[in-house]
Amino acid sequence: MNDRTIVALATASGLGALTVLRISGPEALRIATERFKSNSGWTPRQSILGKFLDSEGRMLDEGLATFFKGPWSFTGEDVVEFGLHGSPFIAAQAVEALIASGAELAAPGEFTQRAFANGKLDLAQAEAVGDLIAAESRAGHELALKQLKGSVSKRLSELRRELTDFAALIELELDFVEEDVEFANRTQLLALLESAMRQSAEMLATFRQGQAMRDGIPLVIIGPPNAGKSTLLNRLLRENRALVSDVPGTTRDSVEERFRLGDYLFRLIDTAGIREASDAVERMGIERSWMKLREAHLVLVLFDPMDGDPRDAAELLKVVERENPEAAVLLVLSKRDLWTGDITLDFPAHLGLGLDDRDLDKLESALIGLIEANQVQGEVMIANIRHANALRASLEALTRARTSLEAGTSGELVAYDLRDALRHLGSITGEITADDLLSSIFSKFCIGK
Ligand SMILES: Nc1nc2c(ncn2[C@@H]2O[C@H](COP(=O)(O)OP(=O)(O)O)[C@@H](O)[C@H]2O)c(=O)[nH]1
Ligand SMILES: [Mg+2]
Secondary structure: OOOOOEEEEOOOOOOEEEEEEEEEOOOHHHHHHHHEEOOOOOOOOOEEEEEEEOOOOOEEEEEEEEEEOOOOOOOOOOEEEEEEEEOHHHHHHHHHHHHHOOOEEOOOOHHHHHHHHOOOOOHHHHHHHHHHHHOOOHHHHHHHHHHHHOHHHHHHHHHHHHHHHHHHHHHHHHHOHHHOOOOOOHHHHHHHHHHHHHHHHHHHHOHHHHHHHHHOEEEEEEOOOOOOHHHHHHHHHOOOOOOOOOOOOOOOOOEEEEEEEOOEEEEEEEOOOOOOOOOHHHHHHHHHHHHHHHHOOEEEEEEOOOOOOHHHHHHHHHHHHHHOOOOEEEEEEEOHHHOOOOOOOOOOOEEEEOOOHHHHHHHHHHHHHHHHHOOOOOOOOOOOHHHHHHHHHHHHHHHHHHHHHHHOOOHHHHHHHHHHHHHHHHHHHOOOOOHHHHHHHHOOOOOOO
């Protein structure tokens, strides 16, 4: 238990209906009693009305206070929350008054760090608190909520239990090495190891989608110069973000903006038109277009059928497929309002896009449809790069263990690699974690969380 009692604003600073402040630590109730005068006594989890006194003992505001007795609080310590009027002046004075009574200003993430230290949350859940607050779309929000409820943690602890049993078996065998006994059946061990590897790989495979749900799905618009790519970006964003002109090669650098469509957050990326460029800057831009193409989850190939042979569009699709086989691709034929006669192509997925807003609506629905069709469903989704790296390292250690086991090398090596895998898995939920890692994770939080 920490002997410091900390204070911070729990709400954003600025004008608003309410400001919420909280204090947490062994002195919470004493400090609260000194600063908050009410006719009601402190009953845990019950809001009481009273007067908040400033550091000089003058009435600062009338508001509510709620006492949460540890361990039944967010941090696991005694916590008091104050709900005052939403004025930056009142907030600053109230914090000062609480400090005058012995509280200390909380460091960023310190409330959540204490919750972690007191076993209220594991590390993956604590990180989910940050993700939940930062989520900008329903998909990102759902993902954080699942992690907060412990879906990732639960899956990992099952896996760790299996591996711990396994390591224990091998280590037991090592203790009896003189007697030359074999406790563990090698074939069974190998099967167990392979199952653990499969589970780790499955979790790791969700990272691509998990990261996209959290940070935005990379959607790249690609196509020849003048096809209308920048115009489309602006229309999707409902903002004149990129330069549009009828001069081919206007977009030289790639332009990236986040936007929300339905339940999803996208990272929309406009690129320089693909062509044989004569000048060096444009060539660099085109180089970048290829790079962005390889990162995309969704590629929108834009092609003006009045300006070029449709077979070129087919060619472009092939290139996209080759450069990024994992991406979902949508072919869009642009400038429909300028078409003379009907244009039919034998590509399975294509859409016409003109200036009519209904065309844009259709395109947006098609994008959502593509995302949903390509989505992996599952309770467990890895969205955090720290978790992905730990899983990757653990999978490597398991692979080494399998090689040793198959080669019939000494059990010591196998046991060593298993412990290594366990250590990496444990670092995700914080069961095994270095102090510097903890401070780096929590310092990314803002003060008051
Ligand atoms: N008529 C018509 N013109 C368009 C349409 N989309 C883009 N344009 C025009 O085509 C030209 C090139 O557009 P731009 O977005 O800069 O193309 P980019 O080079 O692919 O980025 C500009 O003059 C646009 O106004 C469309 O749907 N209909
Ligand atoms: Mg452009």
